[in-house]
Amino acid sequence: MDTIMIDGLSFALPLFIMAIGGIYSERSGIVMLALEGLQGFGAFVGAMTVILSRFYLGNSSPYLIYIAMVAGMIGGSLFSIIHALLCVKFKARQVISGVVVNTLAVALTTFLTSVINGIITGEASNKFQIGVSSRFTVPVLSEIPIFGGLFKNMYPFEIVILVIALYCWYLLYKTKFGLRLRACGENPHSLDAAGGDVGKTQFIAIMICGALSGLGGIFIAYSVSGIFSPTIYMGYGYLSIAALIFGNWKIPRTFAVCLFFGFARSVVYQLLLKLGMPSNYTDLFLILPYVLTLLLLIFFSKHNHPPRAVGEIFDKSKR
Amino acid sequence: MSEYIVEMRHITKRFPGIVANDDISIGIKKGEIFAFLGENGAGKSTLMSMLFGMYEPDEGEILVRGEKVKLSSSNEAAALNIGMVHQHFKLVDNYTIAENIILGIEPIKKIGGFIPYVDCKGAQEKIRELSKAYGLEVDPCQIVETVNVSIQQRVEILKMLYREAEILIFDEPTAVLTPQEIQYLLDIMEELRNKGKTIILITHKLEEIKRIADRCAILRRGKLVKVLNVNETTTQEMANLMVGREVVFEQEKSPANFGEVLLEVEDLTVRNEDKFDVVKNVNFSIRRGEIFAIAGVSGNGQIEIADAIAGLIKPQKGAIKLKGKDITDESIRRRTEDGMSYIPEDRQRLGVILDFSLEDNLAIKRYYREPFSQKGILKREGFQKFAEELIDRYDIRSGQGAKTTTRSMSGGNQQKAIVAREISLESDLMIFVQPTRGLDIGAIENIQKHILRERDKGKAVLLISLELDEVMSLADTIGVIYNGELQKISPAEELTTNQVGEYMMGVKS
Numbered sequence: 032m033d034t035i036m037i038d039g040l041s042f043a044l045p046l047f048i049m050a051i052g053g054i055y056s057e058r059s060g061i062v063m064l065a066l067e068g069l070q071g072f073g074a075f076v077g078a079m080t081v082i083l084s085r086f087y088l089g090n091s092s093p094y095l096i097y098i099a100m101v102a103g104m105i106g107g108s109l110f111s112i113i114h115a116l117l118c119v120k121f122k123a124r125q126v127i128s129g130v131v132v133n134t135l136a137v138a139l140t141t142f143l144t145s146v147i148n149g150i151i152t153g154e155a156s157n158k159f160q161i162g163v164s165s166r167f168t169v170p171v172l173s174e175i176p177i178f179g180g181l182f183k184n185m186y187p188f189e190i191v192i193l194v195i196a197l198y199c200w201y202l203l204y205k206t207k208f209g210l211r212l213r214a215c216g217e218n219p220h221s222l223d224a225a226g227g228d229v230g231k232t233q234f235i236a237i238m239i240c241g242a243l244s245g246l247g248g249i250f251i252a253y254s255v256s257g258i259f260s261p262t263i264y265m266g267y268g269y270l271s272i273a274a275l276i277f278g279n280w281k282i283p284r285t286f287a288v289c290l291f292f293g294f295a296r297s298v299v300y301q302l303l304l305k306l307g308m309p310s311n312y313t314d315l316f317l318i319l320p321y322v323l324t325l326l327l328l329i330f331f332s333k334h335n336h337p338p339r340a341v342g343e344i345f346d347k348s349k350r
Numbered sequence: 351m352s353e354y355i356v357e358m359r360h361i362t363k364r365f366p367g368i369v370a371n372d373d374i375s376i377g378i379k380k381g382e383i384f385a386f387l388g389e390n391g392a393g394k395s396t397l398m399s400m401l402f403g404m405y406e407p408d409e410g411e412i413l414v415r416g417e418k419v420k421l422s423s424s425n426e427a428a429a430l431n432i433g434m435v436h437q438h439f440k441l442v443d444n445y446t447i448a449e450n451i452i453l454g455i456e457p458i459k460k461i462g463g464f465i466p467y468v469d470c471k472g473a474q475e476k477i478r479e480l481s482k483a484y485g486l487e488v489d490p491c492q493i494v495e496t497v498n499v500s501i502q503q504r505v506e507i508l509k510m511l512y513r514e515a516e517i518l519i520f521d522e523p524t525a526v527l528t529p530q531e532i533q534y535l536l537d538i539m540e541e542l543r544n545k546g547k548t549i550i551l552i553t554h555k556l557e558e559i560k561r562i563a564d565r566c567a568i569l570r571r572g573k574l575v576k577v578l579n580v581n582e583t584t585t586q587e588m589a590n591l592m593v594g595r596e597v598v599f600e601q602e603k604s605p606a607n608f609g610e611v612l613l614e615v616e617d618l619t620v621r622n623e624d625k626f627d628v629v630k631n632v633n634f635s636i637r638r639g640e641i642f643a644i645a646g647v648s649g650n651g652q653i654e655i656a657d658a659i660a661g662l663i664k665p666q667k668g669a670i671k672l673k674g675k676d677i678t679d680e681s682i683r684r685r686t687e688d689g690m691s692y693i694p695e696d697r698q699r700l701g702v703i704l705d706f707s708l709e710d711n712l713a714i715k716r717y718y719r720e721p722f723s724q725k726g727i728l729k730r731e732g733f734q735k736f737a738e739e740l741i742d743r744y745d746i747r748s749g750q751g752a753k754t755t756t757r758s759m760s761g762g763n764q765q766k767a768i769v770a771r772e773i774s775l776e777s778d779l780m781i782f783v784q785p786t787r788g789l790d791i792g793a794i795e796n797i798q799k800h801i802l803r804e805r806d807k808g809k810a811v812l813l814i815s816l817e818l819d820e821v822m823s824l825a826d827t828i829g830v831i832y833n834g835e836l837q838k839i840s841p842a843e844e845l846t847t848n849q850v851g852e853y854m855m856g857v858k859s
Contacts, residue, residue, distance in 0.1 A: 205467040207456040214453055217442045224440040225454025225509075226425045339443065 035297045036180025040189060041255060043293025045070075045247040048192045049271040050278065050285045051199050052243030058203070058280055059236035060216040062342045064129030065114050066244050067268025068136030069107045073245020074252040075140040076106025078159040078259035079147060096164045096187055099249050107245020108238045110136065115237040119230050122344045133268075141261050159259040161252065164188070188250040195246070199239075200282045212236050216338030219345040229345050244268070270321075277328060279335050295320035354413070355380040355548050356401065356517060361410035363396055370396040371407070372572045378517075378550065383543050385551045385559045385580070387592055388569035389790040390760045394552045395437075397569070398519050401550075402434045403427035414517075433510030434519040439502050441494050448474045448490035451509050480511050485541055500531040507538070518542065519550045524558060525788050528648045528816060536562050554592070554790040556585040568592050593792050601798050604806060606826045609638030612810040613659070613779050618668035620654045627666065628654050630834040636810040636827075638778070641801065643813040643825035643842075647854050651834035652814045653695055656783045659812070660692040661685050662700075672779060686715055691772035693765075695783040695814075701768040702756050709737035709752040712771050744770035745796070762793030769800055780804050783814045798824060818854075822847055832856040 049066050056063035080102035081095055088094060110132070117128040141157050149155040169182035203209040211232050214222045219229045251267060252259045274292060278285025299320060303313045354377035363371040370393045378384045386394040399405050401412060403421035411418055414430050421427050424434075441450050452473045459469040474490040481488050486504045494502060503523065510518055520539070524532045540562055543549055551563060559566050559580060566583075568575040568591045575591050589597040613636045620629035629651040636642040644652045658665045661682040670678045672688055680688070694700035702711045713722050713733050721732035737752035746766045748754035756764060765785070772780065782801060786794040801824060805811050815821050821828060822842070829839045830853035837853045838845075 201465075201467075207458060207466070207468055210449060210453060210456060210468055214442045214445070217444060218440065221440040221442045221450070221453060224424060224436070226428060227454050336444075 033180035033183055035301050037184050038297035039294035040181055041186060042296055043289040044189050044192045045250040046267060046271045046274055046292060047286055047289040048196060049244045049247035049268060050275040050289060051196055051282060052240035053272055053275045054280055054282060055236045056240040057341050058216040058338050059212045059233045060219055060338060060340045061118050061233055061237055062125035062129060063240060064126060065132035066271055067264060068133035069111055069241050069244035070248030070268050071136045071140055071263050072110040073103040073107030074248030074259055074263050077103030077249030078161050078252050081161045082159050099253055100191060100246060103245040103249030104242040108241035111237050111241025115234045119233050125342055137264050157260055163257045164253050186254045188254060216340055219340055223347060273324060280338060292320060354378055355415055357413040359411050361407045363405060363407050369572050374574045376567055378548060380548050381543060381546055382564040383539060383549045383551060383562050385553060385563035385566040386569060387559060387566055387588060389554060389592060389792055390762050392569040393572040394569050395521055398552055402432060402519060428513055431514060431516040433513060433515030435506045435523055437521045439506055441502060441505060443495040445494060447488050447492055447494060447505050448477055450494055450505055451477055451512050477508060480508055486538060499526045517548045521552045524555060556588055560585055570594055589791055597791055598795060600823055601802055603802060607639045609808055611635050611637050612673060614671040616669045618658060619666040620658050620663060621666040628834050632836050634829055634836060634839055636812060638808045638810055639805055640826045641805050641811040641813055641824055642827045643821040644829045644831055645818060645821045645850050645854060646831035648816050650831050652831050653783060656781050656814050660781060689778040691775050691777040692781045693768055693772050693783060693785055697765055697768055702764055704757040706756055708748055708754045708756055708767060709733040711756050712737045712740055712767060715775060740770040740774060746770060762789045765789060769797055773800060773804060779810050781812045784816060786820060818847060818850060830854055
């Protein structure tokens with residue numbers, strides 16, 4: 032039971048923070064298919080920083096994890112500038128730009144990893160071995176029956192993500208910036224006529240998305256998998272897009288969806304372990320949660336409302 | 351300081367291939383309602399867009415409150431207390447009215463002195479006060495998409511007042527409103543003037559100018575024709591100056607000559623998406639050589655009747671018979687081939703494909719037949735020849751002839767193209783829905799002439815119009831719809847305008 036809780040949460044939260052990034056971008060009117068590439072590039076920059084920092088701080092420094100987070104976020108947001116420039120400045124097709132960012136991220140990070148490894152160790156491996164960050168257990172809360180598992184063996188990432196998520200919700204719904212951002216996604220002309228800067232708002236939204244995706248990426252690399260390698264591109268980004276669509280572009284609902292994804296996956300996984308099936312069958316059964324998602328999407332899509340102007344290229348003179 | 355609050359001197363603005371404003375000089379006094387009158391494309395919107403900072407003039411200068419200004423963005427105009435209600439509202443549909451009004455100048459409060467948030471409560475209070483002061487009733491907590499256009503327009507006006515605008519520009523504000531709503535808006539504009547605001551009204555409707563404007567500038571093809579004191583002129587004079595020739599308001603109508611019954615509608619009931627009956631047990635018939643007009647306030651089911659007959663929506667029950675044949679379940683193409691033409695209300699969405707060329711749009715109901723195609727392959731020469739013929743016969747004006755992209759044509763010429771296409775089908779039944787909405791006098795005259803000509807050729811015409819004047823001057827038979835039911839069907843000469851109005855409001859039955 033505890034394992035289900037622990038694994039579920041550590042799968043759900045990186046998805047969630049990436050999905051929030053996607054929500055920021057899409058609600059500002061920019062289609063965001065680049066989550067996969069952004070999380071990968073964020074993870075790459077984070078992992079590289081960890082490897083390099085170790086020379087100075089040693090292998091067990093408690094600061095490494097925070098350095099990794101900051102580096103991951105910076106990496107993700109820097110990489111997202113490509114998407115922002117293409118979509119906002121050059122008014123390119125947003126779907127195509129997203130795909131470009133994804134492909135570019137895979138190629139670039141694989142190449143750079145080998146080069147950097149070559150310089151450091153003399154061996155051109157495409158992996159950064161960074162290990163798993165330290166964990167902690169919340170006293171008292173972890174003693175609660177059944178749900179206590181949620182508070183055992185937590186990664187520091189998880190707390191950071193929850194705090195950032197809460198702030199993101201506040202920013203989007205209660206502040207001036209959020210009001211303008213959502214206006215961009217619904218009717219950018221309204222903001223333009225009211226004297227706001229549509230391009231700037233969208234640019235910032237995309238960079239926030241990059242930072243959040245980068246955080247999600249380094250979480251996965253530094254906890255669940257323990258390495259950075261091209262296997263980081265296994266569809267987390269696309270899954271969080273599914274989560275935000277299913278979550279109707281709203282943060283609280285997307286949170287619920289991510290938890291559902293996370294726990295459904297860990298429950299199925301534990302069940303399969305108990306049944307002791309050969310591994311090629313387990314892979315097949317692991318798609319169950321997604322099949323379920325597909326079915327649910329079919330039923331719920333009717334009531335979903337994407338931002339009205341998402342994907343529309345904003346042209347001042349068009350009325 | 352000069353007597354004018356806004357002065358534009360020798361303004362010239364050119365767009366590729368066209369001079370939109372040609373050496374225009376004009377002065378507007380504080381506290382007056384100043385109207386710009388002109389046909390579509392006469393340059394009135396361009397001129398005012400320059401005052402609002404959306405374009406910069408190529409030549410000439412603008413003075414506000416006696417000082418020379420350079421306006422290069424709408425922010426700069428707003429800083430000079432100039433506000434504009436655009437023809438197409440710029441609202442966020444799923445925001446509340448209050449959120450829409452404060453967007454761009456959000457009032458900020460801080461939790462515990464340091465976490466900022468948008469103060470919606472305070473804004474709502476301020477909006478309530480404003481709305482009371484000017485008689486602009488709105489509930490600031492309502493979501494914009496749940497209120498009607500008239501209220502959305504009030505939101506746009508409140509947006510200007512919230513920004514403390516002193517000079518208010520209205521761009522064709524009545525185009526989207528019903529007669530009652532127009533009344534209300536004109537009252538509001540007078541109220542605003544009485545409170546000391548300066549109002550600039552862009553329009554092509556003469557009655558509005560006659561009713562509220564103090565002075566009026568008439569523009570034709572980018573040139574200023576004349577500035578008139580409204581109470582010293584007549585609508586006829588304004589119309590003539592605007593079009594540049596004598597305008598005929600009342601169409602000459604020959605006596606009716608009815609033939610056999612062509613269209614029969616029996617017990618028609620139409621249900622909308624919310625499972626609500628918008629048309630209830632409607633019965634009527636139209637004969638050859640007859641114009642049957644349905645009069646009614648917008649949203650009472652008249653559009654749905656036309657859509658059901660044309661096959662765009664499936665009726666809940668009832669039958670539609672064309673020349674005695676039941677067509678209730680037939681496809682739209684079959685109906686067209688059986689002899690039905692349809693001029694829809696929303697011409698840009700249902701009437702034409704905006705990004706297609708004019709010749710493609712003109713052939714779009716017949717492209718699969720000769721001379722437009724042979725054995726499934728399109729014959730471009732056929733398209734072009736046909737288009738050129740119609741362009742010539744119906745005086746459709748377009749930049750590059752048959753190859754013009756329809757989007758670049760004016761609304762009046764798009765409508766002329768649709769009418770030309772539908773008439774050229776030589777159908778026995780012609781359905782016109784709001785055929786002259788948003789058009790200027792010249793184009794209205796043209797379209798109405800065609801409607802009468804079709805009737806005289808022995809076609810049956812179903813006319814659906816919100817303009818009571820149009821119904822009264824064209825119809826042979828009038829059916830008045832209220833709340834989805836036909837209240838009254840009667841020969842036109844037996845009804846007065848007032849009586850029709852009463853049936854429309856459901857007062858009389």
